Amino acid sequence: MTITSTSTRTGRFADSRPVRLAPLDILSLGLMGIRTRKVRAALSALGISIGIATLIVVTGIPASSRQALMSELSALGTDMLQTVPVRQDPPVLLPPESVDMAARIGPVTVASAVANTHAEVFRNDRAAAGDHTGLTVLASKLNLLQAINAEVGSGRFLSADTEKFPTAVLGSAAASRLGIPEITAGQPAPQIYIDRRWFTVVGTLEKTPLSPDIDRSVLVGWDAARGLRQFDGHPTVLYVKAEESQIEAVREVLPATINPELPGLVQVSRPTDALAAKRATENSFSAIFLGLAGVALLVGGIGVANTMVISVLERRREIGLRRALGANRGQIRGQFLTESVILSALGGIAGTLLGVLATVGYATHQGWQPVIPVTSVTAGFGGAVVIGMLAGVYPSVRAARLTPTEALATT
Incomplete structure:
Protein backbone atom coordinates (compact mmCIF):
# COMPACT_ATOMS: atom_id res chain seq x y z
CA MET A 1 0.00 0.00 0.00
CA THR A 2 2.82 2.34 0.84
CA ILE A 3 4.51 1.69 -2.48
CA THR A 4 1.26 2.20 -4.36
CA SER A 5 0.55 5.43 -2.52
CA THR A 6 4.04 6.69 -3.28
CA SER A 7 3.66 5.74 -6.92
CA THR A 8 0.33 7.47 -7.11
CA ARG A 9 1.69 10.57 -5.42
CA THR A 10 4.75 10.57 -7.70
CA GLY A 11 2.56 10.22 -10.76
CA ARG A 12 0.37 13.11 -9.65
CA PHE A 13 3.43 15.35 -9.21
CA ALA A 14 4.79 14.30 -12.62
CA ASP A 15 1.51 15.14 -14.32
CA SER A 16 1.46 18.59 -12.73
CA ARG A 17 4.79 19.66 -14.21
CA PRO A 18 4.43 22.12 -17.17
CA VAL A 19 4.96 20.70 -20.61
CA ARG A 20 7.97 22.08 -22.47
CA LEU A 21 7.27 23.18 -25.99
CA ALA A 22 9.74 22.35 -28.75
CA PRO A 23 10.92 25.19 -31.04
CA LEU A 24 8.69 23.87 -33.82
CA ASP A 25 5.70 23.96 -31.46
CA ILE A 26 6.44 27.60 -30.58
CA LEU A 27 6.79 28.40 -34.27
CA SER A 28 3.46 26.69 -34.96
CA LEU A 29 1.77 28.75 -32.25
CA GLY A 30 3.22 31.93 -33.69
CA LEU A 31 1.98 31.03 -37.16
CA MET A 32 -1.44 30.11 -35.82
CA GLY A 33 -2.19 33.72 -34.90
CA ILE A 34 -1.13 34.83 -38.38
CA ARG A 35 -3.17 32.16 -40.18
CA THR A 36 -6.34 32.82 -38.21
CA ARG A 37 -6.15 36.59 -38.75
CA LYS A 38 -4.84 36.86 -42.27
CA VAL A 39 -6.07 40.39 -42.98
CA ARG A 40 -4.63 41.76 -39.75
CA ALA A 41 -1.37 39.89 -40.37
CA ALA A 42 -1.17 41.22 -43.92
CA LEU A 43 -1.70 44.78 -42.74
CA SER A 44 0.86 44.33 -39.99
CA ALA A 45 3.43 42.95 -42.43
CA LEU A 46 2.57 45.75 -44.83
CA GLY A 47 3.45 48.34 -42.21
CA ILE A 48 6.94 46.95 -41.63
CA SER A 49 7.44 46.26 -45.35
CA ILE A 50 6.77 49.90 -46.17
CA GLY A 51 9.35 50.95 -43.61
CA ILE A 52 11.99 48.56 -44.95
CA ALA A 53 11.16 49.43 -48.58
CA THR A 54 11.58 53.07 -47.64
CA LEU A 55 14.97 52.24 -46.14
CA ILE A 56 16.15 50.61 -49.35
CA VAL A 57 14.65 53.25 -51.64
CA VAL A 58 16.10 56.19 -49.72
CA THR A 59 19.52 54.57 -49.84
CA GLY A 60 19.38 52.89 -53.25
CA ILE A 61 18.10 55.82 -55.34
CA PRO A 62 20.57 58.36 -53.90
CA ALA A 63 23.34 55.77 -54.26
CA SER A 64 22.45 55.31 -57.94
CA SER A 65 22.30 59.06 -58.40
CA ARG A 66 25.60 59.47 -56.59
CA GLN A 67 27.21 56.81 -58.77
CA ALA A 68 26.10 58.67 -61.89
CA LEU A 69 27.38 61.95 -60.47
CA MET A 70 30.67 60.38 -59.43
CA SER A 71 31.12 59.01 -62.94
CA GLU A 72 30.53 62.46 -64.41
CA LEU A 73 32.98 64.04 -61.97
CA SER A 74 35.57 61.32 -62.62
CA ALA A 75 35.30 62.10 -66.33
CA LEU A 76 36.56 65.58 -65.44
CA GLY A 77 39.94 64.15 -64.51
CA THR A 78 39.76 63.87 -60.72
CA ASP A 79 42.47 61.21 -60.84
CA THR A 272 41.13 69.45 -60.50
CA ASP A 273 38.51 71.23 -58.40
CA ALA A 274 36.12 68.43 -59.33
CA LEU A 275 38.00 66.18 -56.89
CA ALA A 276 37.11 68.44 -53.95
CA ALA A 277 33.51 68.59 -55.17
CA LYS A 278 33.41 64.82 -55.46
CA ARG A 279 34.66 64.29 -51.93
CA ALA A 280 32.21 66.84 -50.53
CA THR A 281 29.36 65.12 -52.38
CA GLU A 282 30.31 61.73 -50.98
CA ASN A 283 30.32 63.06 -47.40
CA SER A 284 26.97 64.83 -47.75
CA PHE A 285 25.30 61.78 -49.29
CA SER A 286 26.60 59.58 -46.48
CA ALA A 287 25.02 61.83 -43.86
CA ILE A 288 21.71 61.85 -45.73
CA PHE A 289 21.72 58.04 -45.94
CA LEU A 290 22.11 57.64 -42.19
CA GLY A 291 19.36 60.10 -41.35
CA LEU A 292 16.79 58.70 -43.75
CA ALA A 293 17.55 55.10 -42.83
CA GLY A 294 17.09 55.85 -39.14
CA VAL A 295 13.70 57.49 -39.72
CA ALA A 296 12.49 54.58 -41.86
CA LEU A 297 13.46 51.98 -39.24
CA LEU A 298 11.87 53.99 -36.45
CA VAL A 299 8.57 54.21 -38.32
CA GLY A 300 8.58 50.47 -39.00
CA GLY A 301 9.34 49.60 -35.38
CA ILE A 302 6.54 51.79 -34.02
CA GLY A 303 4.09 50.18 -36.44
CA VAL A 304 4.96 46.65 -35.34
CA ALA A 305 4.83 47.52 -31.65
CA ASN A 306 1.43 49.15 -32.06
CA THR A 307 0.10 46.16 -33.98
CA MET A 308 1.26 43.66 -31.35
CA VAL A 309 -0.21 45.67 -28.45
CA ILE A 310 -3.56 45.72 -30.21
CA SER A 311 -3.21 42.00 -30.89
CA VAL A 312 -2.85 41.33 -27.16
CA LEU A 313 -5.96 43.37 -26.40
CA GLU A 314 -7.97 41.56 -29.07
CA ARG A 315 -6.90 38.07 -27.99
CA ARG A 316 -7.42 38.17 -24.25
CA ARG A 317 -9.98 35.39 -24.48
CA GLU A 318 -7.44 33.18 -26.24
CA ILE A 319 -4.79 34.03 -23.65
CA GLY A 320 -7.11 33.30 -20.73
CA LEU A 321 -8.21 29.98 -22.23
CA ARG A 322 -4.64 28.84 -22.81
CA ARG A 323 -3.67 29.87 -19.29
CA ALA A 324 -6.65 27.97 -17.89
CA LEU A 325 -5.58 24.86 -19.81
CA GLY A 326 -2.11 24.96 -18.26
CA ALA A 327 0.04 27.21 -20.45
CA ASN A 328 2.60 29.06 -18.36
CA ARG A 329 3.77 32.62 -18.75
CA GLY A 330 6.92 31.66 -20.64
CA GLN A 331 4.88 29.88 -23.29
CA ILE A 332 2.58 32.87 -23.71
CA ARG A 333 5.58 35.19 -24.03
CA GLY A 334 7.17 32.87 -26.58
CA GLN A 335 3.98 32.69 -28.64
CA PHE A 336 3.53 36.45 -28.99
CA LEU A 337 7.24 37.17 -29.38
CA THR A 338 7.48 34.56 -32.12
CA GLU A 339 4.45 35.99 -33.87
CA SER A 340 5.99 39.47 -33.75
CA VAL A 341 9.27 38.25 -35.22
CA ILE A 342 7.52 36.28 -37.98
CA LEU A 343 5.37 39.27 -38.92
CA SER A 344 8.42 41.51 -39.06
CA ALA A 345 10.45 38.96 -41.03
CA LEU A 346 7.67 38.57 -43.60
CA GLY A 347 7.39 42.34 -43.84
CA GLY A 348 11.16 42.60 -44.14
CA ILE A 349 11.28 40.15 -47.04
CA ALA A 350 8.41 41.87 -48.84
CA GLY A 351 9.85 45.31 -48.15
CA THR A 352 13.29 44.32 -49.36
CA LEU A 353 11.90 42.99 -52.65
CA LEU A 354 9.67 46.03 -53.08
CA GLY A 355 12.51 48.43 -52.34
CA VAL A 356 14.91 46.71 -54.74
CA LEU A 357 12.34 46.68 -57.56
CA ALA A 358 11.45 50.35 -57.00
CA THR A 359 15.10 51.39 -56.94
CA VAL A 360 16.00 49.44 -60.08
CA GLY A 361 12.95 50.76 -61.91
CA TYR A 362 13.56 54.39 -61.02
CA ALA A 363 17.29 54.25 -61.73
CA THR A 364 16.69 52.60 -65.09
CA HIS A 365 14.10 55.23 -65.99
CA GLN A 366 16.61 57.98 -65.18
CA GLY A 367 19.32 56.31 -67.23
CA TRP A 368 21.48 55.57 -64.18
CA GLN A 369 23.23 52.37 -63.33
CA PRO A 370 21.18 50.82 -60.49
CA VAL A 371 23.12 50.62 -57.25
CA ILE A 372 21.67 48.65 -54.34
CA PRO A 373 23.87 48.99 -51.24
CA VAL A 374 24.43 45.54 -49.76
CA THR A 375 24.26 47.01 -46.27
CA SER A 376 20.75 48.33 -46.88
CA VAL A 377 19.53 44.94 -48.15
CA THR A 378 20.98 43.03 -45.22
CA ALA A 379 19.75 45.72 -42.83
CA GLY A 380 16.34 45.44 -44.45
CA PHE A 381 15.80 41.85 -43.39
CA GLY A 382 18.05 41.75 -40.34
CA GLY A 383 16.66 45.04 -39.08
CA ALA A 384 13.12 43.77 -39.52
CA VAL A 385 13.84 40.73 -37.34
CA VAL A 386 15.50 42.83 -34.66
CA ILE A 387 12.65 45.35 -34.74
CA GLY A 388 10.16 42.50 -34.43
CA MET A 389 11.95 41.20 -31.35
CA LEU A 390 12.09 44.62 -29.70
CA ALA A 391 8.54 45.52 -30.66
CA GLY A 392 7.20 42.21 -29.38
CA VAL A 393 8.84 42.33 -25.95
CA TYR A 394 6.31 44.58 -24.22
CA PRO A 395 3.17 43.01 -25.77
CA SER A 396 4.42 39.48 -24.99
CA VAL A 397 5.23 40.40 -21.38
CA ARG A 398 1.87 42.08 -21.03
CA ALA A 399 0.10 39.02 -22.38
CA ALA A 400 2.03 36.72 -20.03
CA ARG A 401 1.03 38.77 -16.98
CA LEU A 402 -2.66 38.21 -17.58
CA THR A 403 -4.13 35.63 -15.21
CA PRO A 404 -6.77 33.26 -16.59
CA THR A 405 -9.56 34.89 -14.56
CA GLU A 406 -8.49 38.41 -15.51
CA ALA A 407 -8.22 37.58 -19.20
CA LEU A 408 -11.58 35.80 -19.37
CA ALA A 409 -13.34 38.36 -17.21
CA THR A 410 -12.39 41.37 -19.41
CA THR A 411 -13.55 39.89 -22.72
Missing part, protein backbone atom coordinates in the same frame (compact mmCIF):
# COMPACT_ATOMS: atom_id res chain seq x y z
CA MET A 80 44.71 62.77 -63.52
CA LEU A 81 47.87 64.88 -63.38
CA GLN A 82 49.78 66.54 -66.20
CA THR A 83 53.52 67.06 -66.00
CA VAL A 84 55.50 69.41 -68.23
CA PRO A 85 59.01 70.87 -68.01
CA VAL A 86 59.33 74.44 -66.83
CA ARG A 87 59.70 76.82 -69.77
CA GLN A 88 63.09 78.46 -69.81
CA ASP A 89 66.07 79.08 -72.05
CA PRO A 90 67.78 76.73 -72.65
CA PRO A 91 64.73 74.44 -72.58
CA VAL A 92 64.41 71.70 -69.98
CA LEU A 93 63.82 68.19 -71.29
CA LEU A 94 62.08 65.33 -69.54
CA PRO A 95 64.11 62.11 -69.59
CA PRO A 96 63.02 59.57 -72.25
CA GLU A 97 62.50 56.99 -69.47
CA SER A 98 60.29 59.33 -67.41
CA VAL A 99 57.09 57.46 -68.38
CA ASP A 100 58.40 54.16 -67.04
CA MET A 101 59.68 55.90 -63.90
CA ALA A 102 56.27 57.45 -63.22
CA ALA A 103 54.52 54.12 -63.76
CA ARG A 104 56.56 52.60 -60.92
CA ILE A 105 54.97 54.91 -58.33
CA GLY A 106 52.67 52.70 -56.24
CA PRO A 107 49.29 54.45 -56.54
CA VAL A 108 49.79 55.28 -60.23
CA THR A 109 47.44 53.30 -62.46
CA VAL A 110 48.33 54.72 -65.89
CA ALA A 111 51.35 56.68 -67.14
CA SER A 112 51.50 57.92 -70.71
CA ALA A 113 53.05 60.76 -72.70
CA VAL A 114 53.20 62.69 -75.95
CA ALA A 115 56.20 64.38 -77.52
CA ASN A 116 56.31 67.27 -79.95
CA THR A 117 58.05 66.18 -83.15
CA HIS A 118 58.25 69.77 -84.48
CA ALA A 119 57.14 68.42 -87.86
CA GLU A 120 54.66 70.11 -90.18
CA VAL A 121 51.64 68.34 -91.62
CA PHE A 122 49.98 69.00 -94.99
CA ARG A 123 46.91 67.62 -96.68
CA ASN A 124 49.06 66.48 -99.67
CA ASP A 125 52.50 66.95 -101.19
CA ARG A 126 51.35 69.76 -103.48
CA ALA A 127 50.74 72.31 -100.73
CA ALA A 128 53.12 75.26 -100.55
CA ALA A 129 55.81 75.18 -97.87
CA GLY A 130 54.22 78.05 -95.95
CA ASP A 131 50.71 76.74 -96.36
CA HIS A 132 50.76 74.39 -93.40
CA THR A 133 47.69 73.59 -91.32
CA GLY A 134 48.93 74.92 -87.98
CA LEU A 135 48.49 71.49 -86.41
CA THR A 136 50.97 69.84 -84.06
CA VAL A 137 52.41 66.44 -84.85
CA LEU A 138 52.83 64.49 -81.60
CA ALA A 139 54.46 61.15 -80.94
CA SER A 140 52.08 59.20 -78.72
CA LYS A 141 52.32 56.29 -76.35
CA LEU A 142 49.85 53.50 -77.03
CA ASN A 143 47.96 53.96 -73.73
CA LEU A 144 47.30 57.68 -74.25
CA LEU A 145 43.51 57.31 -74.59
CA GLN A 146 43.25 55.57 -71.23
CA ALA A 147 45.31 58.29 -69.56
CA ILE A 148 43.22 61.24 -70.83
CA ASN A 149 39.76 59.59 -70.94
CA ALA A 150 39.61 59.95 -74.73
CA GLU A 151 37.57 57.86 -77.17
CA VAL A 152 37.99 56.88 -80.79
CA GLY A 153 35.45 58.54 -83.07
CA SER A 154 36.04 56.38 -86.14
CA GLY A 155 38.61 53.85 -87.25
CA ARG A 156 41.06 52.72 -84.60
CA PHE A 157 43.87 54.05 -82.44
CA LEU A 158 47.56 53.29 -82.72
CA SER A 159 48.54 49.78 -81.72
CA ALA A 160 51.65 47.67 -81.35
CA ASP A 161 51.12 46.48 -84.92
CA THR A 162 50.97 49.96 -86.44
CA GLU A 163 53.14 52.24 -84.25
CA LYS A 164 56.31 51.37 -86.17
CA PHE A 165 54.72 52.22 -89.51
CA PRO A 166 53.77 55.65 -90.94
CA THR A 167 50.22 55.71 -89.55
CA ALA A 168 48.43 58.57 -87.85
CA VAL A 169 45.35 59.32 -85.74
CA LEU A 170 43.71 62.75 -85.93
CA GLY A 171 42.26 64.81 -83.12
CA SER A 172 38.74 66.13 -83.67
CA ALA A 173 39.86 69.63 -84.75
CA ALA A 174 42.73 68.24 -86.82
CA ALA A 175 40.36 65.93 -88.69
CA SER A 176 38.13 68.89 -89.55
CA ARG A 177 41.01 71.04 -90.80
CA LEU A 178 42.45 68.26 -92.93
CA GLY A 179 39.04 67.42 -94.42
CA ILE A 180 38.96 63.91 -93.00
CA PRO A 181 35.93 63.86 -90.67
CA GLU A 182 35.86 60.07 -90.30
CA ILE A 183 37.39 56.82 -91.43
CA THR A 184 34.97 54.62 -93.34
CA ALA A 185 35.47 50.86 -93.20
CA GLY A 186 35.89 49.16 -96.57
CA GLN A 187 37.20 52.29 -98.27
CA PRO A 188 40.83 53.25 -98.93
CA ALA A 189 42.30 55.04 -95.92
CA PRO A 190 43.17 58.71 -96.54
CA GLN A 191 46.77 59.88 -96.40
CA ILE A 192 48.46 63.04 -95.14
CA TYR A 193 51.92 64.45 -95.75
CA ILE A 194 54.23 64.80 -92.72
CA ASP A 195 57.86 65.85 -92.98
CA ARG A 196 58.05 64.80 -96.62
CA ARG A 197 56.55 61.37 -95.88
CA TRP A 198 53.10 59.95 -96.48
CA PHE A 199 51.23 58.78 -93.40
CA THR A 200 48.05 56.72 -93.55
CA VAL A 201 45.24 57.97 -91.30
CA VAL A 202 43.81 54.99 -89.40
CA GLY A 203 41.45 56.77 -87.02
CA THR A 204 39.96 59.97 -85.61
CA LEU A 205 39.20 60.93 -82.02
CA GLU A 206 36.21 62.42 -80.28
CA LYS A 207 36.69 65.73 -78.50
CA THR A 208 38.95 65.48 -75.47
CA PRO A 209 37.83 68.07 -72.88
CA LEU A 210 40.63 67.14 -70.50
CA SER A 211 43.35 67.75 -73.09
CA PRO A 212 42.26 70.31 -75.71
CA ASP A 213 45.73 70.26 -77.28
CA ILE A 214 45.09 66.70 -78.44
CA ASP A 215 42.10 67.92 -80.49
CA ARG A 216 44.44 70.06 -82.59
CA SER A 217 47.09 67.40 -83.00
CA VAL A 218 48.10 64.61 -85.34
CA LEU A 219 49.23 61.56 -83.37
CA VAL A 220 51.84 59.15 -84.71
CA GLY A 221 53.50 56.13 -83.13
CA TRP A 222 56.54 56.69 -80.93
CA ASP A 223 58.72 54.39 -83.03
CA ALA A 224 57.42 55.86 -86.28
CA ALA A 225 58.25 59.35 -85.01
CA ARG A 226 61.91 58.42 -84.71
CA GLY A 227 62.11 58.69 -88.49
CA LEU A 228 61.15 62.37 -88.37
CA ARG A 229 64.06 64.76 -88.59
CA GLN A 230 63.59 66.84 -85.42
CA PHE A 231 62.23 64.23 -83.02
CA ASP A 232 64.58 63.73 -80.06
CA GLY A 233 62.58 61.15 -78.04
CA HIS A 234 62.00 63.39 -75.00
CA PRO A 235 58.39 63.55 -73.76
CA THR A 236 56.75 66.95 -73.89
CA VAL A 237 53.72 66.24 -71.67
CA LEU A 238 53.44 63.38 -69.21
CA TYR A 239 49.92 62.17 -68.26
CA VAL A 240 49.52 60.28 -65.00
CA LYS A 241 46.40 58.71 -63.49
CA ALA A 242 46.47 57.56 -59.88
CA GLU A 243 44.15 56.46 -57.11
CA GLU A 244 42.04 59.45 -56.12
CA SER A 245 42.78 59.06 -52.43
CA GLN A 246 46.52 59.26 -53.17
CA ILE A 247 46.51 61.90 -55.90
CA GLU A 248 48.06 64.61 -53.68
CA ALA A 249 50.81 62.25 -52.50
CA VAL A 250 51.62 61.28 -56.08
CA ARG A 251 51.82 64.94 -57.04
CA GLU A 252 54.40 65.53 -54.31
CA VAL A 253 56.79 62.76 -55.39
CA LEU A 254 56.29 62.97 -59.15
CA PRO A 255 58.91 65.67 -59.98
CA ALA A 256 61.70 63.95 -58.06
CA THR A 257 60.73 60.60 -59.54
CA ILE A 258 60.79 61.49 -63.22
CA ASN A 259 63.67 63.98 -63.03
CA PRO A 260 65.80 63.27 -59.95
CA GLU A 261 68.56 65.68 -60.98
CA LEU A 262 66.33 68.73 -61.51
CA PRO A 263 62.98 68.16 -59.76
CA GLY A 264 62.44 71.90 -59.37
CA LEU A 265 62.26 72.27 -63.16
CA VAL A 266 59.28 69.94 -63.43
CA GLN A 267 55.81 71.46 -63.24
CA VAL A 268 52.88 69.27 -62.15
CA SER A 269 49.26 70.39 -62.45
CA ARG A 270 47.23 70.49 -59.24
CA PRO A 271 44.26 68.15 -58.84
